[in-house]
Structure formats: structure tokens, C-alpha cells
Amino acid sequence: MNYFSLRGYLRLVKSFKEKVTDYWLLEHQLSDSGSFELSSSGLMPRGFMRVEPDEDAKKAYNRYKLIREKIAKDVNEVTSIAETMEVPSNLISYPAPAFGGVVTEQSLFHAILFDTSHGRVPRLVIMDAINQVIGRCEHEGKKSLKRMINPLYWPFFLLKIVLRIPFILLRSAGFNIETLESHLAARLVKTVLALLIILLLIYLGVENEIITRLFAGLLH
Numbered sequence: 512m513n514y515f516s517l518r519g520y521l522r523l524v525k526s527f528k529e530k531v532t533d534y535w536l537l538e539h540q541l542s543d544s545g546s547f548e549l550s551s552s553g554l555m556p557r558g559f560m561r562v563e564p565d566e567d568a569k570k571a572y573n574r575y576k577l578i579r580e581k582i583a584k585d586v587n588e589v590t591s592i593a594e595t596m597e598v599p600s601n602l603i604s605y606p607a608p609a610f611g612g613v614v615t616e617q618s619l620f621h622a623i624l625f626d627t628s629h630g631r632v633p634r635l636v637i638m639d640a641i642n643q644v645i646g647r648c649e650h651e652g653k654k655s656l657k658r659m660i661n662p663l664y665w666p667f668f669l670l671k672i673v674l675r676i677p678f679i680l681l682r683s684a685g686f687n688i689e690t691l692e693s694h695l696a697a698r699l700v701k702t703v704l705a706l707l708i709i710l711l712l713i714y715l716g717v718e719n720e721i722i723t724r725l726f727a728g729l730l731h
Contacts (some may be wrong), residue, residue: 512595512651512655512657512690513655513658514652514656517648517651517652518652519610520592520595520596521645521648521649521652523585523588523589523592524589524592524641524645524648525645527582527586527589527636528579528584528641528645529547529642530582530704531582531623531637531638533578533593534542534575534578534579535634537571537572537575538553538575539575540553540571541554541568541571541572541575542554544564544568546564546568547564547568547572551724552571552624552626553579553624553625553626554618555573556572558580561634561658563578566595568663570652576689579624582623582624582683583624586620586623586624588623589620589644590618590620590621592644593640593644594646596644596648596651597727598639598640598643598644598647599615599618599621600618600640600644601617601618601619602616602617602619602622602627602628602632602636603615603616603617604616604617604627604628604630604632606629607629612629615627615628616630617632619632619636619637620637620640620641622637623637678705
């Protein structure tokens with residue numbers, strides 16, 4: 512994972528956290544007003560014996576719906592980032608023993624908008640997951656930055672691009688790159704290309720220590 516991708520991930524997840532915080536705050540304020548009720552799919556105007564919302568409540572509800580729309584646009588990408596950063600983002604939901612039912616798996620981030628678990632996913636658990644993703648992005652970003660300022664990083668980076676050229680061409684032809692790269696034949700192609708590059712570096716007089724350090728992670 513390169514530094515710039517991680518910075519992009521970090522910005523998105525931090526922005527997502529701000530939206531979720533504002534969303535929950537408005538949800539709490541509006542549900543206390545008596546004009547709206549909270550359900551598993553969010554805040555809804557009360558139908559029976561409802562209190563007519565004042566102008567401020569109407570404006571707050573419109574803002575609430577706008578923030579909800581933004582969260583809905585980001586939630587899949589944030590979930591994908593969590594998976595990339597290897598942060599657990601699903602919760603196993605067990606039914607109450609007295610009533611029985613099916614054990615289900617609930618996405619923590621999707622529960623912000625629509626909670627299908629048995630009971631409610633605690634908001635603290637959701638916020639903990641968001642903070643864990645932010646923490647992982649920050650940690651990996653620092654590691655990536657250190658690699659970038661390492662003089663050996665850029666030759667290594669360029670060599671990895673050279674090794675991936677055949678697969679990039681295959682992707683443009685419509686092949687599934689992830690499947691191909693995990694295949695034994697694909698690893699063989701990478702190995703052959705790496706050996707050819709090493710022979711070229713030796714021919715050019717590059718020191719053995721530098722070649723060894725470059726080659727150490729080239730095929731991973």
C-alpha cells in the first residue's frame with residue numbers, strides 16, 4: 512500500500528467519522544423533540560399522536576437526511592478500506608434464547624443506516640471500529656512514508672512495476688488479475704523477469720548488497 516493511497520483512505524474515514532457523529536447528534540436531538548421516532552432504519556416522522564415539528568426541527572431533519580445520504584455514499588468504500596486494513600467490521604448477532612431465531616452477521620458500518628441485528632449494535636462498538644481503521648491508516652502511512660524516503664525505495668518500486676507490466680496488459684484485456692497473480696504460472700513469470708533484471712544489474716556493476724536488498728521483497 513503506497514503512502515498517497517493511505518492518505519486518501521485516512522481523509523475519507525475521518526470525514527466519515529465526522530458525518531456519523533453529526534448524524535447521531537441530530538438523531539438524538541430530533542427523537543427528543545417528540546415529532547420523530549427512531550427505528551432500525553433511522554429517524555422517521557411520527558404518524559400517530561405526533562407533535563408538529565417547528566421550523567428549526569424541520570431544518571434539522573432536512574440536514575439529517577442530507578448527512579444520511581452522504582453516509583450511504585461512503586459506507587461501502589469505508590467497509591472496503593476496513594477490509595484492506597484488516598480491521599474487523601462485522602458483528603455476529605445472536606437471538607435471545609427465550610425467543611430463538613437465526614444467528615446473523617451484521618456489518619458495523621451499514622448498521623449506522625439500517626441495523627438488522629437482534630437488538631441494536633452499540634454505537635460505541637461502531638465508533639471503535641472507525642477509530643481502529645483510522646489508527647491502522649495512520650500507522651501504515653508512517654511506515655510507508657519511511658519507505659518513501661529510503662533511497663532504495665524508488666528503484667524497488669520501479670522494479671515491481673516492471674514485474675507487473677504483463678499483468679497490467681492482461682487486465683486491460685479483461686482478465687481477472689487477482690486470480691492470475693495467485694496462480695503458479697504467474698509467479699513463475701515474475702521469477703523469470705526478476706532474474707533477468709538481476710542479471711542486468713550485475714552486468715551494469717551494481718553492488719551485490721544493493722541487489723540483495725532490492726530482490727528481498729521483489730517477488731512478494
